[in-house]
Ligand SMILES: Cc1ncc(C[n+]2csc(CCOP(=O)(O)OP(=O)(O)O)c2C)c(N)n1
């Protein structure tokens with residue numbers, strides 16, 4: 001039985017990021033970049049404008065490099081489907097400080113709302129669980145989202161969540177697009193002057 | 198046939214490991230290749246290095262980008278066939294000027310026996326160069342360490358993608374009668 005999908009992705013991402021504290025954020029390409037920017041630009045956000053399938057592994061490299069900071073990847077269902085193997089790679093490393101949230105609209109939103117495999121029932125949270133994530137959640141309701149949010153920032157093991165959201169288009173809210181700029185301002189926010197030594 | 202176990206051909210993985218230590222490499226991502234097996238063991242045994250096995254080489258490109266965002270240096274080990282898996286992810290490294298140090302052990306080159314290795318092996322250098330990677334080629338065991346040392350400086354001091362291609366001549370070619378394969 002399929003639950004009715006009522007969550008609004010812009011609200012979901014805004015609510016998640018409101019409680020980020022000093023969390024470092026990596027987005028997937030396209031819509032999740034715009035969602036995070038709409039919630040408020042921040043130099044501690046690394047917006048991935050391409051590299052489809054790479055957001056999770058960028059998150060892993062960052063989480064391993066900064067074990068005392070929380071790292072949050074916010075990406076799309078299409079994006080993560082291109083890098084499913086990385087869920088296995090992350091589970092094996094078992095970083096205590098990495099959380100991955102998939103904004104699952106069951107569509108390739110950016111390219112014209114074509115169905116992704118999740119529309120046909122592919123269960124991303126089940127895949128994460130089977131890979132070995134100790135925390136893996138399926139989120140359909142506002143109440144489930146409220147339970148999820150603090151766990152993203154406090155769980156002591158890799159955390160995965162697939163949040164089902166409506167397949168709606170939203171106005172694009174563009175962050176800066178120059179990759180070198182995004183990299184340098186992120187590193188400066190994390191490392192201070194050391195970023196340029 | 199088989200490996201030419203001269204003094205230098207046995208020593209190079211240890212020398213290469215010391216270069217990685219000296220360059221302060223903290224994350225080593227890899228899909229195994231027989232040519233890298235000793236180096237992988239050394240990295241796994243090291244307390245300071247996080248050795249990360251991947252499901253596909255492109256994961257390593259993304260991981261090293263994340264490592265650099267967090268202030269750590271990494272290296273990516275792969276067989277030549279893995280270079281083809283990396284190209285679109287390297288487009289990010291190019292756009293963002295992420296330093297990338299890639300150590301590629303060759304197949305499909307010197308005395309290859311597996312015809313399926315030829316199309317990728319023979320095109321590794323031009324494919325990597327096409328996406329903007331600076332390529333150093335090394336075909337003498339005694340020069341592996343100095344070449345990787347130069348490549349690491351170039352990668353991290355100038356924020357560039359640099360690959361060292363280690364010839365099959367150094368690794369030795371496959372003994373078809375051996376019990377363990379090296380596909
Ligand atoms: C390697 C690669 N293949 C295809 C594309 C085209 N593309 C850009 S965005 C996108 C869809 C992403 O879908 P999803 O991650 O689910 O995001 P959302 O639905 O939130 O827009 C695709 C297929 C691309 N940028 N790169």
Ligand SMILES: [Mg+2]
Nearest residue numbers: 076077078107
């Ligand atoms: Mg989608």
